[in-house]
Amino acid sequence: MRSSITFKLFLAILATCIVVAIAMGAAVRYSFDSGFDDYIRERESQRLENLAQALAADYLEAGGWGFLSESGDRWERSLRVSRYRRDTRASHRDREDGPPPGPPSRVTLLDAEGGWLAGPRVRGESGLTRHPVTVEGRPVGWLLSPPPRAVAVNDEIDRRFQARQLRATWVIVGLSVLLAAVVSLLLARLLLVPVRRIARATRRLADGDFDIRVRVGAPDELGRLARDFNRLAHSLARNARLRRELMADVSHELRTPLAVLRGEIEALQDGLRTPDEAAxxxxxxxxxxxxxxxxDLRELSLADAGALDYRMRPLDLSALAARALDAVQDRYARAGLLLERDIEPGLRLSGDERRLEQLLANLLENSLRYTDAPGRVRLAAGRRGAGIVLEIADTAPGVAPEQLPRLFDRLYRGESSRSRLHGGSGLGLAICRSIVQAHGGEISASPSGLGGLAIRIEWPLANSRAADAASDFPAMDKE
Known part of the structure; x- marks a missing residue:
């Protein structure tokens, strides 16, 4: 479990949530402490102001501080009245019930000269808060109070409130972490459902089940991965099918001449045929x-391995095509086929002359075998747009549209009637595709305007420019 990606993703999400929860708890705690200090400071300031106003009124009424010595509880009562004014300023109920009980704050009253009048005696004023008691705009006394924080620490209600807030903060953090753990586990399992589905399908694909497919979910990275997996499985299934067909076709192609050879030899051995020139x-x-x-099979295997040698040099494609047509002119005439040419002069290409001759010979041989007489075959070559285009088109019979993409597969024939009767192995067009791709071009098949099949080859303009630029340089080998 610890090595699974689900567990690792769970830990990553949970750790992130814990860090965020602790950081939020610390931030909330800091904010509360800061706000609580401001609250205590404002409360104590208001309390001292209320007390100063009450003492100023008593001072003005009594004409001095003598009232504090006349009544022993006058100072304590002043403290309670000041607290009552603060705590019940907006409460009518508390006004009716009277001031709430409670111990007086630790406040010391000094006269204008700094002499002690009431409250706890203090030594020095270091760390204490001074608040004036003014009458008619002049200070008649001073109130000394501990810092607001010290007052809060000694206030039981404040301490309990602060402790409750602290516990509530960390309880919320703990609950947040627990909730984060549950959500992290659910998210980890939910996010990895497509990954586990692809992993299971990959194991089945590795076991040879090329028909397996995975469901494509959302259009995100996992969805694209699922689509790529399905394309891979489709390609593997197609390659496996082609490999089986190739083995079956190769064995059939080899078996046919071997059977003929064996029959001929056995006939010679049995004396049924004489070893004459015909035999x-x-x-x-x-x-x-x-x-x-x-x-042909060896050449295709070398092409697949990238081991075919190509001697690239600038050459005249127009002259090469003309020579290829001249070489088959008589055979076409004997077969009842008219050979037409439409070749633009001066077409230059960088390529291997021997391989390009083989390319043209294979294409012309293909049209010769599979074009019914009387008929005609046309070879056209010229500059088209951004490159050079060479096309060989023939008359009927044509090829069904669904069979066109497979014409360049190995040992594939467009229809069963075009089989061993014509003497072909079904490898010619596959070899042509290999040669064209080695020269940086593209080859395709389409219905011909003459009623048969058209093979179209396109070389990019860069190949032609490279041939012109390299015309003064020696040939190069390409392996």
Whole structure:
């Protein structure tokens, strides 16, 4: 449990809440103490003012301080009257019931010259508060009182109130921490529900269950993680399916020529066929077919590993395309196909001449095999927008729209009729895609305006500019 992210997140949230609660408790406590001191100071100041007014009235009535010695309880009564005025200023009920009982404050009365008149005797005035008793604008005496805080400490009611507030503050802090613990646990478990869901799905994905998907929740980071996981699972499922199909197709492609070879050899061994030129030519054809398949597979594996060698140099794509068309002109004519060309002169490209020749040969071979006669094939090349575009389009038959994205998959044929009858391995377009990507371009398939299939290749303008800039430099190897 301690190593789980739920526990760690719980501790992090709880620790944060505890720190905040303690800080708030300390701030509330400081604010209360400061406000309580101000309250005590104002209360004692008001008490001294009330007492000074009462004593001034008695002084004015008696014509001096003699009234304090005439009545022994006069000083205590003055103290009670001053407290009564403060505590019951807004209470009619207390006026009717009389002043509340209570001990007098520790206040000392001095005359105008500083002589003691009443209250506790003090030695020196250090730390004491002086308040004048004025009559007709002149001081006739002085009231000495302890600091307000000292008065509060000796006031039982104030002490009890202060203690209750202190207990209430820390009880609130404790309850806040307890509430924070509950909320932290709930938040930790709630926030990690999507994470645990993705973790379980990841374990199933690692076990080979590529059909697993997770529910995408809110559009936050966890939601994006769930969408990325679903895309990963979809890609793995697709790759697993393609790998199975590839193995099945490769085994089928290998089995067919091997079966023919075995039949031919057995026929020769049994004397059913004579080892003449036709028999040897048939064996050579099947061996060549095997060699082409193995070579294509090896080339694709090297392309996947990034180990194919490319000698990049500036070249004339227009002349390269023209040579590729000239090489297949006779074969197209014998197949009943018209070969058209629309090539803009002076198209320069930085690339591997041998690989680009292989690219054009594969594309033209693909159109030759899968275009019905009479028909026509058109190769067009030129500058379009921000780059160079080369397109090979043919007449019927076409390819279904749902099959277009898979034309560049390995060993994939657009329809079952386009199979071993035409002698292809289904790797030509996959090799073409590898060559185009190595040259920084993009290849795509779409319906042709002639009624068949159009293969379109786009190279960015930067490739053309690089070819122009590097025309005076030696070739470079790209591995």
């Amino acid at each position: 040897l030519a048939s064996l050579a054809h099947e061996i060549g077919r095997l060699n082409r398949l193995v070579d």
